[in-house]
Amino acid sequence: MTDTGPAEEETPDGLLGWCLVANVARETSRGEGGLEIQHGTKHFRAGTLLWLAPARWDPGSCRRHAVGRHRGNSRRYVNMVVCVGDLENFRVKGVYSAALVRSLNGYDHDPAAPRTLQDPWTRERAQSLADSWNRHREPLFIEGRPYAHPRISVPNPPPAEIQLDGETLHLARYGTRGAHYSRTPPPVEWIPEP
Template identity: 30%
Template sequence: MTGGAGETPPEPGRLIAANVVRWRRYGEGGQELRPGTKSYRGGSKVYVIDTYAGTGHEALTTIGRGRHTGRYITIDMATRHLHTFRAVPVHSPTVLRLCLEADVGGCWDTRGDAEELAARLERTAAEYRASWWAGVPHPTPCRCHDCLTGGALTPG
């Protein structure tokens, strides 16, 4: 088991953090709303440790505190369920250890690289949210991320 008393802590690094959308559209025609995702509570902070550029960054590998246990989990999730991407220094030994165990790269060497990818992921997530239910009216009242932040492209 890792994390023993004689083990040296991982070096601090820089990851991309994001928050899980508080509410997301769901179901037939996007007329239902669900808080957060199945694995994370709405508003939870997660760390992005890998992206899938080959699929247009549609999915990401994340580390965050799980909805049901409060313990850190590592899962792949849809980019559209995240917002407010930003580059942050990470000092948490648990997050850094899980990042190393996932063996996907994770930490960025320079702040500029991390900030550039964070900006790209923010744009991509907004585009995926807008296109996911394109042409379908929002439920009334709607508390989806785009309606709460004023980013909805089509009033509904």
């Protein structure tokens, strides 16, 4: 998804920098096997705009540092580590607020330069990451593992069978948050003879 804002040469008045943003997904999965569906996350309502800062430290697989307005207090920005799988509609947006800059900078914020992003995104780098995360591919879950496979995703709609590490996996179920595969084949449907 491309940003329809002004080009790099046409810097708008008051622009403090570019940032990768996303919305909290309408439905997020929790619990064993991702079977518990909830609206939004514990800290953010569904549809909340989150500003994703460039990674200063590695919060773990498929997780990013984000700044947004908390579910309980919509006036202040909070810093949280969120799962990328709980986000949708990635895009690039301009930063204009000094309060947002302070939250994005975190502990690295310099009070002498309150309107300076310490580790800014370039517009091209943020757009590249947004495009890669917006591709319509579904995460792959394998029964017995609590998280999605880190390197593999499947097209939408997912195939009935896939080969992974020399074994055949069968589609067990397909839901709003990805394709779940099993090592056991599906049961054969019994059809009575006439």
